[in-house]
Amino acid sequence: MRAIQVQPDLTVHGSDVDTPRPGRQEVLVRVQAAGVCGTDLHIVDGMIKPDAYPMTLGHEMAGVVAEAGPGVALAPGTRVAVFNKLFCGACEQCLLGRVNLCTVEPGQLGFNRDGGDAEYVLAPERNLAVLPDVVDFATAAVLSCAGMTAVHATRMSGLESGQTAVVNGIGGVGILVVQVAERAGASVVAVADSADKADLATKHGAADVIVLGPGDDYATLPGTVRSRTGGRGAHVFFDLVGTTGTMTAGIRSLGPRGRFVSTGYTGQSLSIHPIEFILSEASLVSTVAAARTDLNDAIAMAAKGDLVVPLAGSYPLDAIADALSALRSRSVLGRQVLIPG
Numbered sequence: 001m002r003a004i005q006v007q008p009d010l011t012v013h014g015s016d017v018d019t020p021r022p023g024r025q026e027v028l029v030r031v032q033a034a035g036v037c038g039t040d041l042h043i044v045d046g047m048i049k050p051d052a053y054p055m056t057l058g059h060e061m062a063g064v065v066a067e068a069g070p071g072v073a074l075a076p077g078t079r080v081a082v083f084n085k086l087f088c089g090a091c092e093q094c095l096l097g098r099v100n101l102c103t104v105e106p107g108q109l110g111f112n113r114d115g116g117d118a119e120y121v122l123a124p125e126r127n128l129a130v131l132p133d134v135v136d137f138a139t140a141a142v143l144s145c146a147g148m149t150a151v152h153a154t155r156m157s158g159l160e161s162g163q164t165a166v167v168n169g170i171g172g173v174g175i176l177v178v179q180v181a182e183r184a185g186a187s188v189v190a191v192a193d194s195a196d197k198a199d200l201a202t203k204h205g206a207a208d209v210i211v212l213g214p215g216d217d218y219a220t221l222p223g224t225v226r227s228r229t230g231g232r233g234a235h236v237f238f239d240l241v242g243t244t245g246t247m248t249a250g251i252r253s254l255g256p257r258g259r260f261v262s263t264g265y266t267g268q269s270l271s272i273h274p275i276e277f278i279l280s281e282a283s284l285v286s287t288v289a290a291a292r293t294d295l296n297d298a299i300a301m302a303a304k305g306d307l308v309v310p311l312a313g314s315y316p317l318d319a320i321a322d323a324l325s326a327l328r329s330r331s332v333l334g335r336q337v338l339i340p341g
Contacts, residue, residue, distance in 0.1 A: 061116025161185025
């Protein structure tokens, strides 16, 4: 089969590899769409390292059951999205439903194990979510990372109806956070780095937008947020950018008992005096990926039309370099997908 692999020298290209065969309670999925995520850049840049090179990229994927191993109930032909975090199902965190925090199984498809930027991907049956016919494969692929992450981050934030949520970073995840927060009853203020992204946020539920271009100073953002919220500040600030400047500005944009939500991976540090949390009883909430139930909820929202994935473009597998280049330039309005075959 054809697969897009990152090599030991961090180059990325298509390779012909053996098609895996499913073992007990495993399923071979013929991939119909695979999302291209900012985390892929972290892997290509060497910030996140696989267990071994070469490794097939891709942690957002959806397709059709091609072959079922022994003990599998799903029939060939079943439409599925793939939950990328492998989990044991028996540790304390798994039994509490926090499978993203599994303390036994460190594997994650497309992070340190072969993922879905390929014609086929191998996954445990319990990692598969059955798709309703109304959810297309490209949408489902993106939901299997960005969508479930947006649901999980909003749930972890404790956001309530009538509150103000600031969403900083209108990329593939941020535009979905805008929608989930708006559906939760919040008034959403989107912070975008271009007029096009601000317009995208408005079209998907943002009540207000703030444009801060690449040369603008994020130190001005707390004042702007307060001016847009009657002096109060944000109840919740979702940061999808992850620079020292954006994280610091986000914390300083909070109102009393506000929650700063750090979502995604960053190579930058945060240094701030605890008094900035203490005096307002603010909180820092960290999130990593999502629970298995968050993927089910994201799919259910999409099936009802409450969560829409803006698709910015689709590429054949071997055009991965073009997709990554567009992502690195921060010019993508929504999410890109690869279409095997």
